[in-house]
Amino acid sequence: MPTNKDSFISHTFIPAGNYELQMRNLWAVEGKNYPYQLLVRPLQPGAELMLDTDQPYVPAAGIGKLKVKAARQGGFEESIPLNVSGLPKGVVAEPAEIPAGKTEAVISFRAGDLKAGSYSQIRITSPKVEEPGWKTISLPRNGSNESAFARTNQATLVVVERPRFSLEAALYSVTLVRGRSFELPVQIQREGDFQDKIRLECVNLPRGVTADPVFATPGSKEVKILLRANSETPLQRTRNLLILGTAPDGEVQEAPQITLTVE
Numbered sequence: 001m002p003t004n005k006d007s008f009i010s011h012t013f014i015p016a017g018n019y020e021l022q023m024r025n026l027w028a029v030e031g032k033n034y035p036y037q038l039l040v041r042p043l044q045p046g047a048e049l050m051l052d053t054d055q056p057y058v059p060a061a062g063i064g065k066l067k068v069k070a071a072r073q074g075g076f077e078e079s080i081p082l083n084v085s086g087l088p089k090g091v092v093a094e095p096a097e098i099p100a101g102k103t104e105a106v107i108s109f110r111a112g113d114l115k116a117g118s119y120s121q122i123r124i125t126s127p128k129v130e131e132p133g134w135k136t137i138s139l140p141r142n143g144s145n146e147s148a149f150a151r152t153n154q155a156t157l158v159v160v161e162r163p164r165f166s167l168e169a170a171l172y173s174v175t176l177v178r179g180r181s182f183e184l185p186v187q188i189q190r191e192g193d194f195q196d197k198i199r200l201e202c203v204n205l206p207r208g209v210t211a212d213p214v215f216a217t218p219g220s221k222e223v224k225i226l227l228r229a230n231s232e233t234p235l236q237r238t239r240n241l242l243i244l245g246t247a248p249d250g251e252v253q254e255a256p257q258i259t260l261t262v263e
Contacts, residue, residue, distance in 0.1 A: 045074035049133035208233030
């Protein structure tokens with residue numbers, strides 16, 4: 001299942017009768033701060049919409065994008081038209097649809113010549129899906145370094161100054177084995193004549209995982225970041241790993257969040 005989705009199993013019991021269902025935790029976290037909810041119900045055709053980010057942006061006088069994924073179940077394979085509500089004044093969304101049998105689509109936003117900094121809360125819905133699109137977010141727990149996960153069914157769309165570069169990791173989910181390393185490619189989209197070097201670094205690395213900053217040479221369109229986990233790194237998962245890129249003049253851009261699992 002997608003990493004933004006609760007665990008899900010579809011099974012037909014043959015023959016009919018009484019069955020015992022057991023669940024156990026493979027991530028070595030337990031206690032009152034880690035509750036679990038187990039639901040058992042008949043499977044109905046349908047889908048859920050999941051947002052790639054809860055903080056999309058659109059450049060002033062430019063185009064922004066938001067990827068929306070569908071978790072289909074129960075044999076539901078119809079096309080899924082997408083609607084956007086709550087757009088800032090001066091921003092329009094182009095028609096978008098997840099094609100029949102497919103699992104994702106991209107919504108494009110077009111902004112007029114607006115002042116950077118304007119924003120609004122938007123929702124992504126479909127007449128064929130019961131609930132709005134949602135995203136798992138990480139929240140601090142009681143002022144500590146620990147995090148709790150929650151759902152949000154809206155996103156904050158912000159009008160920004162036109163960036164001179166953007167970043168996107170080749171993968172949105174990475175599994176790192178303890179005692180080993182993994183090279184994560186990061187694509188760089190440069191605008192106009194911007195060809196300066198860019199410093200890239202990882203933020204929100206889990207305990208025991210390291211990654212040295214790297215530099216994208218002038219004009220380059222891809223770099224690789226080496227993630228390392230030592231043999232004592234705890235088994236864990238984080239959904240808010242960020243890759244930040246900084247230009248020589250201080251402009252900072254970030255790639256969409258990555259889910260990192262250590263096993």
